[in-house]
Every structure is written in structure tokens, then in C-alpha cells.
Amino acid sequence: MALTRFALRTKFLSETNIGGSNTILKNLTQQCTNTLPKTLFNRSRTYSSSNSLRKHVRTSPFLINNASSNLLSNASRLGVIYCSRGLITEPGMVVPTLHRGMRDQMVDQMKSYYRDNYIANYNKELLNDIPSWLDGMGLKGLAPYFEGKNWEEIIELTSWEQLQDLGIMRPPHRKRLIRNFWILKRFLANEQGIELEEQARDSAHPIPEHNDKVDFVSLEDLPTMLNGIYDGFGYFAPHFEGRNWKEIIGMNWEDLEVLGIRSRAVRSRMIGFFWSVKRALAAENGEPIPKKTRRLGIFQRYDSFRHKNLLHDNNQV
Incomplete structure (x- = not known):
């Protein structure tokens, strides 16, 4: 009925x-x-x-x-x-700041910029400005860790331990940095007619480690924060347009869905990261560590489903 x-x-x-x-x-x-x-x-x-x-x-x-x-x-x-x-x-009230079509357009622009300047033909002019170079990778928030270094020194930091010693704690950040460093190294080698061998470090860290460390420096830049959750999540930045990290970590499962993030796996990773930031903040401030809330019951999930459809009918997502 x-x-x-x-x-x-x-x-x-x-x-x-x-x-x-x-x-x-x-x-x-x-x-x-x-x-x-x-x-x-x-x-x-x-x-x-x-x-x-x-x-x-x-x-x-x-x-x-x-x-x-x-x-x-x-x-x-x-x-x-x-x-x-x-x-x-x-x-x-949690509502999408941008219409779905505008969000998709911004994501396409981000991907096109990365492809044109880092993959198809490396734009070496970006190397003169380290923050702009990192911004194209979705890692501008990590620029403070490379102060005083030029790009020739930076791309030699191709081990996880070296980046960790700099203070870059999030494994997805290190993974993304190392992969991009090797992209540039191969481009420069090809210009000289040299072919570099594939490196195992491009895609995986040889030593498993927990992914629960919070880097508060990287939270100030939205794509950097999201790429710290999982490599590639920076492309979800348009969904959070106009919001800072303190607002975002207070969002729940349904809020992310309303913002247009449909994948359960993506939302699960994001919510897990939000709670790790909340716990780190509580520990830093000497406050009780918050506990995770229970998942919604069947009637609440139906209510959320109805919510999503009402938003869709209203051209909000």
C-alpha cells in the first residue's frame, strides 16, 4: 500500500x-x-x-x-x-551546491586538465611553481611539506619511507605522489631516448600499514583531503563545493547520498575517514572519543530512498 x-x-x-x-x-x-x-x-x-x-x-x-x-x-x-x-x-540544510550537470562538467575538466598536462604531454612550465604542479595532481595541500625543495629534488623521493620522513602520513597520498613522480621521470628519460623500467612502487606499498593517520595540514585543501581517503577520490570535490572539512566530517551516510555520491563503497570509505578525523580531534582536545552511530534500519532506509527520489524529481541532484 x-x-x-x-x-x-x-x-x-x-x-x-x-x-x-x-x-x-x-x-x-x-x-x-x-x-x-x-x-x-x-x-x-x-x-x-x-x-x-x-x-x-x-x-x-x-x-x-x-x-x-x-x-x-x-x-x-x-x-x-x-x-x-x-x-x-x-x-x-545539506543540499547540493551545484547542479548535477555542473558537477559532471567540473569533474570532466579536472580529468582533462590532468590528462593534457601530466599524461599526454607533460607541461614542464608547471614545475616552476610547486603548489600549482601539485594542484594538478589533486595534492596542493601537501605543498608545505616540499618547501625549500625544487622539482628535481622532489621527484627523487620515490620511496614510501622518504615521504613518510617528510611528514606525509596518508598512504594514498604517498601512492599518488610516487606514481606522478615516476610519470615525470619517464617523460624526461624518453626525451633523452632512455627507457626506464616499471617500478613496483608505482602502484603498491611493499609493507602493509594501517590507513588511520590524520594529516590536518592536508585537510585544508578539499581534493587533497579526499585523495587522502583513497587515491582518485579528489574527483568528488565538486560534490562538496563551498564546504570546508569541518562541515564535511559531520556528514552521514544519507548526506553523502543527497550530494550525489551513490556508491556504497565510496560512502563507506568516506564515513570511516570522517570518524577517524573526529576521533583524532577529540584526542587532541582531550575530549571523549565519539562512537560511531548505528546504520539505519529498514524503515529509515526506505525514508532515505524516498528522500532521494523527491530530490531527483525536484532537479536538485
């Missing part, structure tokens, strides 16, 4: 949200500002965006803006909350 109501609600929204101009409202405590003529039902309450869906909150039918009788009857029957071209804001 619940799934039937959900299907009817989705059908109603798709029929009334022509052109993507309508914004779905669902919860309490939110004001909808609208410059168009309005028809407001149930004036005793205002409603918040579905983006901040509170678990198990039930709201009364509510319709804003030029409601015809047939729309009102449909909205009342289905329990739909509807607002046309409303301006919705709420402090602390």
Missing part, C-alpha cells in the same frame, strides 16, 4: 512539475517565499524543503500558488506538499 501511494505521489509530481519550475516542500519550520500570487492552505504551519527530511515526520496537505480545484484534490488525497517557484533556504 505504501509503495502504491509513493508511485501515485511521484506520478502527480511529474505531471505538475512541468519545466522543473516547482519546488517540493515537505517538513515543518520552513518559510516559502514566493513573488507570484499565492493560495495558502493550513496557515497554521510553514514547511521545510524535502532536502532536510526529518525521519518519521508527518505533515498535513498544503498547497501554494494558484492552486486549481483538481490540483488541490490530488494534493489532499496524496498528501503532497507543493510550491511553485519558491525560494527555499534553511541554515545547516
Whole structure:
């Protein structure tokens, strides 16, 4: 029965949200500002965006803006909350800063820049500015560790132990650095007609180690922080546009999904890293070490699924 109501609600929204101009409202405590003529039902309450869906909150039918009788009857029957071209804001609400198309475009630009300047043809002009050179790798936050060194010295740091001695603690950072150092070394060797042998260190660390060390210096640059979770996660930076690391580590499983990160494996790695940062902060400040929260139950997971679909209908992700 619940799934039937959900299907009817989705059908109603798709029929009334022509052109993507309508914004779905669902919860309490939110004001909808609208410059168009309005028809407001149930004036005793205002409603918040579905983006901040509170678990198990039930709201009364509510319709804003030029409601015809047939729309009102449909909205009342289905329990739909509807607002046309409303301006919705709420402090602390986790919503995507960028539209999905814009995020995808930014990711493509990041990948194209790396391919054109580091793989297809190495841009040696970048070597004159170490932070910019590292930025193209998604590792600008590690620039302080290389102060006083030129690029010729840096690319000779091809062992994990050497980078660890510099203070670079995260294995994914060291892995990404070493791989890029060898890319440049091979490019320079090819210019001289020399062929370098493949190095095992390019892709793996010979000695297993725990990946729970927190590098607070690297947290200040978003791609660097994400690449420290797992090599390549820096391309998720557009999903967190406009947020700093202190906001990001407070996000949960559902927040990441709302931001457009669909992969369970990716979210699991990110949440694990967020908790390691929280524990490190607590230990540094002498506070009780926080415990992980339980995973959502089946009804909460369904609520999250409904949340995602409402956001999708609303062109928010």
C-alpha cells in the first residue's frame, strides 16, 4: 500500500512539475517565499524543503500558488506538499551546491586538465611553481611539506619511507605522489631516448600499514583531503563545493547520498575517514572519543530512498 501511494505521489509530481519550475516542500519550520500570487492552505504551519527530511515526520496537505480545484484534490488525497517557484533556504540544510550537470562538467575538466598536462604531454612550465604542479595532481595541500625543495629534488623521493620522513602520513597520498613522480621521470628519460623500467612502487606499498593517520595540514585543501581517503577520490570535490572539512566530517551516510555520491563503497570509505578525523580531534582536545552511530534500519532506509527520489524529481541532484 505504501509503495502504491509513493508511485501515485511521484506520478502527480511529474505531471505538475512541468519545466522543473516547482519546488517540493515537505517538513515543518520552513518559510516559502514566493513573488507570484499565492493560495495558502493550513496557515497554521510553514514547511521545510524535502532536502532536510526529518525521519518519521508527518505533515498535513498544503498547497501554494494558484492552486486549481483538481490540483488541490490530488494534493489532499496524496498528501503532497507543493510550491511553485519558491525560494527555499534553511541554515545547516545539506543540499547540493551545484547542479548535477555542473558537477559532471567540473569533474570532466579536472580529468582533462590532468590528462593534457601530466599524461599526454607533460607541461614542464608547471614545475616552476610547486603548489600549482601539485594542484594538478589533486595534492596542493601537501605543498608545505616540499618547501625549500625544487622539482628535481622532489621527484627523487620515490620511496614510501622518504615521504613518510617528510611528514606525509596518508598512504594514498604517498601512492599518488610516487606514481606522478615516476610519470615525470619517464617523460624526461624518453626525451633523452632512455627507457626506464616499471617500478613496483608505482602502484603498491611493499609493507602493509594501517590507513588511520590524520594529516590536518592536508585537510585544508578539499581534493587533497579526499585523495587522502583513497587515491582518485579528489574527483568528488565538486560534490562538496563551498564546504570546508569541518562541515564535511559531520556528514552521514544519507548526506553523502543527497550530494550525489551513490556508491556504497565510496560512502563507506568516506564515513570511516570522517570518524577517524573526529576521533583524532577529540584526542587532541582531550575530549571523549565519539562512537560511531548505528546504520539505519529498514524503515529509515526506505525514508532515505524516498528522500532521494523527491530530490531527483525536484532537479536538485
